Amino acid sequence: MADVSLTIYCPTVSTAWTSINSVIINAGWILHDTVSATNIVYKSNGEEGIFPYIYLRIYTSATEIYFELYLYWDATAHTGTAKAYAGANVVYFNTAIWGNFAANKDMVFAATQLWGGYSVLVGFCNKLFYPNITNTTSLSSAGDDITLDVSSSSGIVKGQRIQIVGVDSEGRDQLQVTDVPDGTSVTVLNLPREYASGAFLGVTPCPAFTSSNTALSGYALCPRDAVGDANGDSGDDISIFSPLNRDYINPDYSSYYYLLTPLAVAFYPNSVSDSLIGYIDNDLIKLSPSGSTNDIFTINATGTPEQGVVTAATSNSITSSGKSWTVNEWANKRVVIVDGTGEGETNAIASNTSDTLTLTYNWTTTPDATSTFYIVDTAYRLAGRNVQYFCILEQLRSI
Numbered sequence: 001m002a003d004v005s006l007t008i009y010c011p012t013v014s015t016a017w018t019s020i021n022s023v024i025i026n027a028g029w030i031l032h033d034t035v036s037a038t039n040i041v042y043k044s045n046g047e048e049g050i051f052p053y054i055y056l057r058i059y060t061s062a063t064e065i066y067f068e069l070y071l072y073w074d075a076t077a078h079t080g081t082a083k084a085y086a087g088a089n090v091v092y093f094n095t096a097i098w099g100n101f102a103a104n105k106d107m108v109f110a111a112t113q114l115w116g117g118y119s120v121l122v123g124f125c126n127k128l129f130y131p132n133i134t135n136t137t138s139l140s141s142a143g144d145d146i147t148l149d150v151s152s153s154s155g156i157v158k159g160q161r162i163q164i165v166g167v168d169s170e171g172r173d174q175l176q177v178t179d180v181p182d183g184t185s186v187t188v189l190n191l192p193r194e195y196a197s198g199a200f201l202g203v204t205p206c207p208a209f210t211s212s213n214t215a216l217s218g219y220a221l222c223p224r225d226a227v228g229d230a231n232g233d234s235g236d237d238i239s240i241f242s243p244l245n246r247d248y249i250n251p252d253y254s255s256y257y258y259l260l261t262p263l264a265v266a267f268y269p270n271s272v273s274d275s276l277i278g279y280i281d282n283d284l285i286k287l288s289p290s291g292s293t294n295d296i297f298t299i300n301a302t303g304t305p306e307q308g309v310v311t312a313a314t315s316n317s318i319t320s321s322g323k324s325w326t327v328n329e330w331a332n333k334r335v336v337i338v339d340g341t342g343e344g345e346t347n348a349i350a351s352n353t354s355d356t357l358t359l360t361y362n363w364t365t366t367p368d369a370t371s372t373f374y375i376v377d378t379a380y381r382l383a384g385r386n387v388q389y390f391c392i393l394e395q396l397r398s399i
Helices: 013-027
Strands: 004-010 030-036 039-044 054-060 064-074 079-083 089-092 097-103 107-112 119-124 133-135 143-149 161-165 172-182 185-191 200-202 208-211 217-220 237-241 263-267 276-280 296-299 306-309 312-314 317-319 334-339 346-352 356-359 372-376 378-387 390-395
Touching (some): 004 013, 013 039, 013 054, 013 097, 013 107, 030 054, 054 119, 064 119, 089 119, 143 172, 161 185, 334 378
Antiparallel strands (some): 030 039, 054 064, 064 079, 107 119, 133 200, 143 185, 161 200, 172 185, 208 217, 217 237, 263 276, 296 378, 312 317, 334 346, 334 372, 346 356
């Protein structure tokens, strides 16, 4: 399923609620439980379908949308267990504001263009450093020195600590491997409870998390010390950070582009090498501390972008007298107003003549003779930030 994203003006929380539900459904999450019109639960097992199902509950109040992540959800009782965190992450729509929403079957992202932690990133760390995940093939009874029947023991070694995640509301437990007798069995020191056939086994068989509202961290759905179906707490933290040294990925201002990079994910403490889980390879960005919410960041593969001054404009075009462009050379590019009236606006270019750009959408604020512009390959807006040097960007509505 392709990524789905939407940036839309939200005069009320109702607009935001309709938008985020549309994005989640179109991204491939499965509607699991409609508790009410403003309280809905979706489920996903990831883009590749290799993880246990996780359950995302979203619900709304008069001014907020709340996000909660569960390992299990009973659609008959309308209740969940094994929650990632005792609280709920929230995105505020207590004023008319632009909302940014994006999703695929691995991730759901929501933010307003308010400064601070008013953004939510929830889902799977989709690229694992320990990728071997297997499933039990029979009922596994509790006890000591238990041999589990599995579909494959490849990648599991004697002495290793692994996690089991149940498919029948059993929960999750950490296990100590004492032997790997053959290619379809694993012996563990102790199995604290019975697990139905189909349980997931691996170092991180369910690498799901929900981000914190206020820091570059989050809460694991299946932390390594999790026991049974107990809910998580504020100590079940993960760290989300760039695997590249930030000194090497500051924006190259001379070329007017910013470097997109994956974000590594680790259980705390992140100073311990084996705490690394994997990384997220979706379009997130790491940039310098100077970025401010609502800033426009551009990517231009050919170096310095085309620049100009607006001499005339309509609701869906701009003219820059004196230009001698080739007809339609800028089609499907992006124009960004960088100064003057309409600063910060961006739009998709449908076509161009020698001196006029015709745009795909109407301007929110029509530029005038005070406006200057860049033409670039791609434009992003800073949609949410958690700490000084980390930002989440989403492509603008002009795409």
